[in-house]
Amino acid sequence: MDIGVFIQILVWGLYAGCIYILLAIGLNLIFGVMKVVNFAHGEVLMLGAYAAFWIYTYSSINPYLIIPASMLLIAILGVFIERLGFRPIMGTGKLNEIFLSLGLIYLFQNLVAFLWSTNSRSIRSPYGEVVVPIGAIKLPLDYLIIIIFTIVFIIAFQLFMKKTTTGRAMRATSQNREAAALMGINVERMDMLSFALGSALAAAAGSLWLISGQMATPYMGSIPAIKAFAVVIIGGLGSIPGAIVAGMTLGIVENVVPLLMSSLVGILGFEMSFTAWKDTIAFFILIIVLVIRPTGIFGEKGE
Amino acid sequence: MNMKYGILFVVVVVSLLLAISLGQSAGAQNGVEEIKIGVVAPLTGGASTTGLDMWQAAVLAKDEINAQGGVNVNGVNMQIKLIQGDTGTSPGTGVTVVTKLITADEVDVLVGGFSSGITYADQVVAAEHKVPFIITGASSPVITRRDDIDTSYFFHHCPTTDDYGEDTLLFVDEIVRPAINERFGFPADRKLKLAVLYQDSKYGVGVYEGITKAIGEHNLNVDVVAAEKFKMSETDFRTVLTVIKASNPDVVYPAAFINEQTVIVTQGRRDVGLDTIYLSVECCDDPDYYTGVERWGEYSIQESRFSPYTIPAGDIHDSVAQYKQDFEAKWGVAPSMMGSSTYEGVYIAAEAIKNAGTVDKEKVRAALAEIEMPQMVEAMQNGVITFSPDYRESKFELYMQQLIWDESVGETRPKIVWPDSVKETEFVLPGWYESGSAPTETATATPTEAPTTTPEEPGFEAVFAIAGLLAVGYLVLRQRK
Amino acid sequence: MKLDRLKLDRMNLKAWLGVISLILAFLIPIISGIDTYLLTVLILMLVFIMYASAWNLLALSGQGSLGHAAFFGIGGYTSAIIAKSLGLPPLATILVGGLFAAFIGVLIGLTCVRLREWFLGMVTFGFAVIAHTITAELSWLTGGWDGLPAKKIIPVSVQNYLMYEYYLMLLLTVVVVVIIWMIMKSRIGLAFEAIRENELEAKVMGINVTRYKLMAFAVSAFFTGVAGALQIHHFGYITPEVYAIDISFLPIIYCVSGGLFTIEGPILGTIFITLLDEGLKNFGWTYERYIVIGLILILVVRFLPKGFVSIPEKIKSRLKSHP
Structure with missing residues (x-):
């Protein structure tokens, strides 16, 4: 493998990492504020992609302009999920959150399949054929937009959390819920807001993914969501910098390791393809990290 | 709260009633x-x-x-x-x-x-x-x-997956290989370099086995230079396509479902710059595929037996x-x-x-x-x-179609290019097509290339191997504490 | 005094219900005749009762696995491979399948000892994915994607073999459920509950948390492996589809809807959801079935956290408050 190829693979990993990061930040935000985990986050991504698809189909405007609309719709859905699903069961045990999410997964996947069939849907990007050369690497404009969007979002998000009153209130809630409530912060509103924001981010990830050339099916959310959970766990629950580093790392490692494994086995004289092991490797990494540090690399105390 | 319990009860009772119908409808006869x-x-x-x-x-x-x-x-x-x-x-x-x-x-x-x-x-x-x-x-x-x-x-x-591989490879050997040799001035007996990218499932593995079987049985002048797998519903093929590109294939044969095939072709041509002829299995001959693959699918080849957009000529x-x-x-x-x-x-x-x-x-x-x-x-x-006496299989007349851009619909549309009996048009080797190797590939060229690339690999991998060993060691020590 | 009698009555009622349902289960083939379809549904239901009860036992110790299909499949594959290569009868190899699943269960348990809730969920889920990949890869042993034929528990040549199979399954299910019930009622079960309620307190009380957690994993994986082996010896064929995500999620749905941490919950849940699914199928329902199941799960978690088994209590308390 020559070094040019290696750099290229790093870039693809980076791009793949962006989707994980958008999902992971949303998950982290919700966890931080409410201390609950929505396992159906991937289905929220899927619904975001479908929202973008339908708006695009009926309006046929520039798909990038649709993203805010899709985010808004899914943010409202997020509020519903929070109010009707997670809030009532808060404090009844962590296992219940998993069960509720499981129900949501079944509900959303099959509802979408029922309403809109399992046909693969796609959105045509106006920049689909534009490729930007950066040094030796040719980067499609769509990916550049995704990377820029992710960076802009992370910065905006950090500013929001640090500079605005609402953001500070959210941070206070995630640090100490009781104290925040005593200070006069409406913690329930913070819960709702965190779910809305987190879901909107998942919707953005779904829409961006669809526009960049992926196809939407009712089952599209499961794999990215599982990866995003791995990212959140590796990075440490509630840690946003952790999620960024872990997202990038996972995106790169899961792409590079199968190749290294093939070469290693090749040295031993066997010929074997490990490219189908991507998910398996992601879980191996997850398990190793958790065995060494049960709270993740950047996690302080976890739960 | 009470009303909510009521709703739950209604749901439970209704579902029980539905369940009871199990016995009835199973027993009903007329x-x-x-x-x-x-x-x-x-x-x-x-x-x-x-x-x-x-x-x-x-x-x-x-x-x-x-x-x-x-x-x-x-x-x-x-x-x-x-x-x-x-x-x-x-x-x-x-x-x-x-x-x-x-x-x-x-x-x-x-x-x-x-x-x-x-x-x-x-x-x-x-x-x-x-x-x-x-x-x-x-x-x-x-x-x-x-x-x-x-x-x-x-x-x-x-x-069967054997049939897919066989007919597709026969077409490649008969039509695509000579076209490449002619364009690049290769000798007529040059082996065509085929890369296979198959789904890790019965379907994908079956197509790959069908390909190797067909090459052996028909003694085709085709070399499989890369065979890589991917997990079902995979969405990111850039790395594996980069690896495939490095093996310099003349033709790439993905054995995938339509959501995967769309992404393979798009990422292959747009992201990785693997400008080659992509083959595909019949299940991708679906309207969603033509919409999804956009212009990147132009000139790719599909094996088919029933197409949404074209009808084979003749009696049928x-x-x-x-x-x-x-x-x-x-x-x-x-x-x-x-x-x-x-x-x-x-x-x-x-x-x-x-x-x-x-x-x-x-x-x-x-x-x-x-x-x-x-x-x-x-x-x-x-x-x-009719079903064959040995394994009771009916034999289909599979055909190959090439995707040609149709400006009026803004998508590609298939045209049958093989076999001659139902053909609509001739196979086209697009101008942007890049073959797997330089025009003057001779017996002397390969040995000189090989030694320069192989020694690099172990060194590079060794670093990771050592890192892995260190990680394991750390893990063990940590556990012992 | 009064309270004690009430308790006794309830225990009696439960015991009576158990005996009656057992008699019913025993009589079904006699009443309905040898209805192959009904027996197939019932046999699969029994397999899943064992499976769900085993999952429930692990959950009792506070460990909610999201990848139990790994044990289900490992049990099935081990049993099929040994039955095929050594020519042993399935009834013997099923135990080997269970034991090997238990062995793997202890290994997985070791990585999970320090993890809680959804960290553990993710890791177990990951192990199911890993088991799937490795099984498909070891094609010389497992037949890869083509799978393996598995011996039938009772040879097809035996007349009415399905009926014998049904009674055998019924017997095994009763044995498994009774063993799990005894474990739940014993000191071990109490220790599991103590760990689930508060791990730190359990430790202070002198409970060896790690040992009990591993024990839960081993026992649960054993019975899951047995259930998996029984299922594939009933089908007569095994493919890597046995590791499907649905197989991991089904016992959870059964347990949660029936009633977590109780012995009758998984049984009730399995019967109810299986019948519902089969019944709805006869209406030509497809996705709607899963929408209904998803809704039931959500509603149960939200309004009936103790599952269907708590419905009588709920009714009673409602009657009391609104005379």
């Missing part, structure tokens, strides 16, 4: 003379689009036959009744549903069967009860070749056009490939029962084994639907 055909297809889960198409096509066939007075069985006109069997995504569901069709609904014949993994388990039940099963969806050749059960009741009416043209029209009139959507063989499957079942003059399963099986009926909506070899 005295009308009917031929009962069980349609086995996935109507839930990832493959349900295909399953629905199979069911709709079967219903169309049933309606047509019944409208013409049904099936004449030994002087009595019998109507066909279809019974739906949803195999879902797990062998457990498949086995239960096939058992139900056979023993509770007492079907005379089974038609359908999609995922090979589920069909393997279904077959055990069908074999045990000796019910003829016309398999119109599962593509594994093992289905009629396995030896753990009696397979004599299984009739395979859809191309009118009947295909009629079928498409009838299907759209009935269901409001266009028919697709798996449905068309299921449509034929219902007709085959009806014909066999007519010939047998009874619904007795053993006699129907014998009639199926000897069936000879004219081709219907898919081209068959010699124009006849």
Whole structure:
């Protein structure tokens, strides 16, 4: 493998990492504020992609302009999920959150399949054929937009959390819920807001993914969501910098390791393809990290 | 709060009532003379689009036959009744549903069967009860070749993964290889470099095995330079395509489903710059594929037997056009490939029962084994639907089509380029096509290249190996504390 | 005094219900005749009762696995491979399948000892994915994607073999459920509950948390492996589809809807959801079935956290508050 190829693979990993990061930040935000985990986050991504698809189909405007609309719709859905699903069961045990999410997964996947069939849907990007050369690497404009969007979002998000009153209130809630409530912060509103924001981010990830050339099916959310959970766990629950580093790392490692494994086995004289092991490797990494540090690399105390 | 409990109770009670219907509908029988055909297809889960198409096509066939007075069985006109069997995504569901069709609904014949993994388990039940099963969806050749059960009741009416590989490779060897040699001035006996990128499933592995079999059997002048797998529903193929690109292939053959194939071709051409001819398996010949792949799919090759956008020339043209029209009139959507063989499957079942003059399963099986009926909506070899005596497989006349950009619809559209009997246009090697190697590749060029690249690899990998060992060591030490 | 009698009555009622349902289960083939479809549904239901009860036992110790299909499949594959290569009868190899699943269970348990809730969920889920990949890869042993034929528990040549199979399954299910019930009622079960309620307190009380957690994993994986082996010897064939995500999720749905941490919950849940699913299928329902199941799960978690088994209590308390 020559070094040019290696750099290229790093870039693809980076791009793949962006989707994980958008999902992971949303998950982290919700966890931080409410201390609950929505396992159906991937289905929220899927619904975001479908929202973008339908708006695009009926309006046929520039798909990038649709993203805010899709985010808004899914943010409202997020509020519903929070109010009707997670809030009532808060404090009844962590296992219940998993069960509720499981129900949501079944509900959303099959509802979408029922309403809109399992046909693969796609959105045509106006920049689909534009490729930007950066040094030796040719980067499609769509990916550049995704990377820029992710960076802009992370910065905006950090500013929001640090500079605005609402953001500070959210941070206070995630640090100490009781104290925040005593200070006069409406913690329930913070819960709702965190779910809305987190879901909107998942919707953005779904829409961006669809526009960049992926196809939407009712089952599209499961794999990215599982990866995003791995990212959140590796990075440490509630840690946003952790999620960024872990997202990038996972995106790169899961792409590079199968190749290294093939070469290693090749040295031993066997010929074997490990490219189908991507998910398996992601879980191996997850398990190793958790065995060494049960709270993740950047996690302080976890739960 | 109380009202909410009320709602829950209503839900529970209603569901219980629904469950009770289980016994009733299973037991209901009527005295009308009917031929009962069980349609086995996935109507839930990832493959349900295909399953629905199979069911709709079967219903169309049933309606047509019944409208013409049904099936004449030994002087009595019998109507066909279809019974739906949803195999879902797990062998457990498949086995239960096939058992139900056979023993509770007492079907005379089974038609359908999609995922090979589920069909393997279904077959055990069908074999045990000796019910003829016309398999119109599962593509594994093992289905009629396995030896753990009696397979004599299984009739395979859809191309196998061996057939996909064989016909596609024959086309590549006959048409694509000479075209490349001519363009780049290669010697005529230069081996074509083929890269395979296949789904890690029965389907993908089967296509790959079919490819290697075809190369061996026909002694094709083709070299497989790369064979990489990917996990089902994978969405990121850039890395593996980069690896494939590094192996310098002349042609890339992905064995994928449509959502994967779309992404493979798009990422291959746009992201990785692998400007080559992409081949594809027939299941990708679907309207969603043409929409999804955009201009990147231009000039790629598809093996097919029933296309949404083109109809092979010749005798079959009118009947295909009629079928498409009838299907759209009935269901409001266009028919697709798996449905068309299921449509034929219902007709085959009806014909066999007519010939047998009874619904007795053993006699129907014998009639199926000897069936000879004219081709219907898919081209068959010699124009006849018949099952081979050895493994009871019908032989399709598969064709190859090339995707050509159509400005009027803003998408690509297929044009049949092979075989000569149904061809619409000539295969085109696009201007942007890049072959796998420099024009002057001779015996001396390879040895000089090889030593320079190989020594680099161990060094690079060794670093990671050491890092891995260190990680393991750290882990062990940490645990000991 | 009064309270004690009430308790006794309830225990009696439960015991009576258990005996009656057992007699019913025993009589079904006699009443309905040899209905192959009904027996197939019931046999699969029994397999899943064992499976769900085993999952429930692990959950009792506070460890909610999201990847139990790994044990289900490992049990099935081990048993099928040994039965095929050594020519042993399935009834013997089923135990080997269970034991090997238990062995793997202890290994997985070791990585999970320090993890809680959804960290553990993710890791177990990951192990199911890993088991799937490795099984498909070891094609010389497992037949790869083509799978393996598995011997039938009772040879097809035996007349009415399905009926014997049903009674055998019924017997095994009763044995498994009774063993799990005894474990739940014993000191071990109490220790599991103590760990689930508060791990730190359990430790202070002198409970060896790690040992009990591993024990829960081993026992649960053993019975899951046995259930998996029974299922594939009933089907007569095994493919890597046995590791499907649905197989991991089904016991959870059964347990949660029936009633977590109780012995009758998984049984009730399995019967109810299986019948519902089969019943709805007869209406030609496809996705709607899963929508209904998803809704039931959500509603149960939200309004009936103790599952269907708590419905009588709820009614009673409602009657009391609104005379």
